[in-house]
Amino acid sequence: MADPVETPEAEVLFERVGDHVALVTLNRPNVHNAVNVAVAEALEACVLQIEADRSIRAAVLASRGRSFCAGADLREVAAGRALQLARPETGFAGFVYARRTKPWIAAVQGPAYGGGTEIALACDMIVAGEKAGFGLPEVKRGLIAGAGGAYRVTNVLPRPVAIEMVVTGEPIAARRAYELGLVNHLVDEGEEVSTALRLAETIARNAPLSVRESLRLTRAAADRGEAENRKLQDEVVANVLASPDLAEGAKAFIERRAPVWTS
Template sequence: MTETTETTTVQDEVLTEVRGQVLIITLNRPKAKNAATENMAKKMAEILDDFESSDELFVAVITGAGNTFCSGMDLKGFVRGERPSVEGRGFLSLTEQPPKKPIIAAVEGYALAGGFETMLACDLVVAADTAKFGIPEVKRGLAAAAGGLVTLPQRTHRAVAMEMALTGDIYSAEFGKTNGFVNRIVGDGQALDAAIELAQTIAANGPLAVKASKQVIVESADWSTEEKFAKQSAIVDPVFTSADAKEGATAFAEKRAPRWTGK
């Protein structure tokens, strides 16, 4: 039986739940469409640090309560001088320094502004067919500085990123899938379950291999043709000599599920 643990209180703006090796993070301000606050950013920093250091958790899923992912920054807090970010880590402590382990966004409803940029900081995106995306900061006299201007062009075509940033318009899940920033589209209300299923598929694999694979894909964008295989070797060679690599081969030969140790 899969172990499930949950920590929630009425006033918590960020909730966590563990299902096996998967951490589920829920942004929990549904009445405000999960608009991000300074307090949420600080809590996210703690949660993500614990996730990264855990030997038991392999993949995280981030979602929002109340059929909305995140509508962006809490503008009332912004007027008071608050920012929903942590220095060096970005919006919700995620956009500038994502975890080294995989993280999946499960999107229902709106992922706008900082919410969209939070989604972009995730490695994979599962979206309901009714989900809506956009970086409408220009409509408020602001700029999409949490990743909309620098990360989105890496996840889609330059022309698409330019249109989204300059118009501030809202776009559909199908638009996101067509233009490369949504991986899977599911029915309304099914995004979290589908994201957890995807996370569990990833978590069943060797954690060292998964982590190294993500690292190479993320970092190789800046590698030259001449250096890419040498730099890749520095990251993946330890995987091939790990106890997990031996266990994976042994489990295959013995026709059983591998027992990973992360070593």
């Protein structure tokens, strides 16, 4: 396993904060931190490195720029590389299904849409700024929130709100997400990462084994239907990927026009 590259040009940055906290940062601000193949590979490498390092007890996932993550890079989708944005063992972005025994906190500034919301939902906690937003707009592009988002959102939001999100594709603002329980801490703009790091440091002061086992038990209670949900998700994703609407949605986005659905 290669260590993540830690230069300013890297698309995913890795940093140690103090003795026991890792900060992982998405670094494609010019494209709203959209996930390409390189991001998926690098983020997976970060997860594996953090799991292997016993001195790291908690991790924060942040991003640079005005957006947390716009989800899949639709230029990759239009080029036929949609399936490559998911790693074989860890799923979309090398993250959403990754085995993680340590707590992860998403520090969300600006929009987290599509796969960006799915990445945030895959974390254990979310700190969001006032300008953050969460949405699953895949249906607008002939896609589906097939990286856990369409079912995980029901774990944290009331069922009618979750359904509205996935079938309209419309986002919800950070304050409403906080009021509904999707967000742990709502903070002023610019304080997302510092607040998430303080939360991670609080966790890191506790007994590591107690934290890991408590997290394992709490996750299990919340995710007892994970296997069944993923099996159904695979079925519906296959149906969507077989549709010509998939390519049409991506092309329409790139060409800045309304899509013409055929299915």
